[in-house]
Amino acid sequence: MPGLEPESLGRPLSYHRADMDPRGGGPANLADILERVLDKGIVIAGDVQIRLLDIELLTIRLRLLITSVDRAREMGINWWEGDPMLSGGAKQLQSENRELRERLARLERTIGVGDGETMTAKDE
Amino acid sequence: MSETGLYVYGLVPRGALERAPDLPGVDSARPVELRCEGGICAIVSRVDLDRFDEEPLRERLADMDWVERTARRHQEVLDAVLAACTPIPMRLCTVYQDDAGLRRMLDEHQEGLLAALTELSGTLEWGVQAFHVPETPAAPPRPGGQPGETASGTAYLQTRLRQRHAAEHAEAEIARACEELHDALSGLALAARLGAPQRPEASGRDTPMVLNAVYLVANADRARFTQRTAQLGSALAPRGVALRLTGPWAPYSFVPAAVGGAR
Numbered sequence: 001m002p003g004l005e006p007e008s009l010g011r012p013l014s015y016h017r018a019d020m021d022p023r024g025g026g027p028a029n030l031a032d033i034l035e036r037v038l039d040k041g042i043v044i045a046g047d048v049q050i051r052l053l054d055i056e057l058l059t060i061r062l063r064l065l066i067t068s069v070d071r072a073r074e075m076g077i078n079w080w081e082g083d084p085m086l087s088g089g090a091k092q093l094q095s096e097n098r099e100l101r102e103r104l105a106r107l108e109r110t111i112g113v114g115d116g117e118t119m120t121a122k123d124e
Numbered sequence: 125m126s127e128t129g130l131y132v133y134g135l136v137p138r139g140a141l142e143r144a145p146d147l148p149g150v151d152s153a154r155p156v157e158l159r160c161e162g163g164i165c166a167i168v169s170r171v172d173l174d175r176f177d178e179e180p181l182r183e184r185l186a187d188m189d190w191v192e193r194t195a196r197r198h199q200e201v202l203d204a205v206l207a208a209c210t211p212i213p214m215r216l217c218t219v220y221q222d223d224a225g226l227r228r229m230l231d232e233h234q235e236g237l238l239a240a241l242t243e244l245s246g247t248l249e250w251g252v253q254a255f256h257v258p259e260t261p262a263a264p265p266r267p268g269g270q271p272g273e274t275a276s277g278t279a280y281l282q283t284r285l286r287q288r289h290a291a292e293h294a295e296a297e298i299a300r301a302c303e304e305l306h307d308a309l310s311g312l313a314l315a316a317r318l319g320a321p322q323r324p325e326a327s328g329r330d331t332p333m334v335l336n337a338v339y340l341v342a343n344a345d346r347a348r349f350t351q352r353t354a355q356l357g358s359a360l361a362p363r364g365v366a367l368r369l370t371g372p373w374a375p376y377s378f379v380p381a382a383v384g385g386a387r
Binding site: 029033041042 | 134191192195196198212213214229233251319327328370373379383385
């Protein structure tokens with residue numbers, strides 16, 4: 001077992017997860033795990049792998065859930081914007097959203113319910 | 125009996141593990157096993173294709189409890205390997221239909237994977253997160269100033285302005301502290317990456333995360349790295365910054381892009 005300190009031998013390393021937070025310890029934070037297993041593990045497609053699109057959409061949702069996007073932007077961290085897969089996916093979701101809202105607005109105008117124009121404008 | 129496939133957790137150099145970790149796999153606690161081809165062994169467990177084929181998987185990915193359970197199992201299997209060697213971690217839910225499919229993949233990518241395993245050998249990933257722990261917030265200015273005083277609009281605005289300047293100063297000070305921290309730790313690491321800070325709901329802390337960094341550290345420098353992090357933690361505490369060190373992790377963030385990694 002090269003390179004590791006003797007005290008880690010023969011014991012599961014998860015107990016050694018260093019955490020300087022006195023309230024911490026125990027199993028690793030779920031967000032820290034998901035950040036890695038969904039986003040960072042290598043992708044060599046299995047022959048029964050879920051199509052990449054699915055896991056990528058899940059990853060986008062989790063990224064949005066996990067990461068504080070506004071805070072990151074303030075600090076000038078914008079890695080996702082340089083990630084063509086991710087920003088492409090996010091843009092696609094946005095445009096789908098917009099399209100759906102426009103369709104809803106048109107439908108509402110057709111049947112005379114609500115104020116379609118206002119709704120579209122407000123939600124943009 | 126339904127058909128089974130092979131779920132892959134990660135890859136290790138052949139001979140690095142005497143046997144597979146004695147842990148339950150992601151599906152029905154089926155045991156973790158090794159499958160070797162050329163110079164590489166895959167850490168795998170059998171999964172039911174009724175549950176792990178493309179269609180059923182897509183449904184289960186919507187179930188966060190299932191995702192959490194599976195992600196934790198995946199992680200625990202890789203953790204158990206870290207004491208013996210550095211694995212290349214696979215992304216969650218990489219499944220091969222049979223041994224032949226897995227062997228074909230290992231064979232096709234043998235050269236690149238071996239190079240990546242050699243490059244990462246003797247290293248581990250560590251996470252360092254910094255949180256801004258604000259001092260007790262100043263009481264909001266009251267338009268009336270001191271009790272009994274007549275309200276003065278000018279005094280009120282001046283107080284607000286002072287507070288805003290103080291907040292801006294504090295923010296710049298935190299950013300400087302993070303930069304110093306990241307520089308110091310990068311100096312002890314083979315590679316470093318910054319990620320977006322996590323929301324409080326995800327980090328489990330009620331104070332904002334201001335730095336979410338990962339470092340690839342040689343095992344020989346492990347003690348130096350963790351001790352330096354502890355030192356920096358003490359030094360930064362009076363500046364309103366608290367640190368959280370996580371690890372060691374399989375080098376998720378540092379697998380070369382040449383073999384489908386994040387770097």
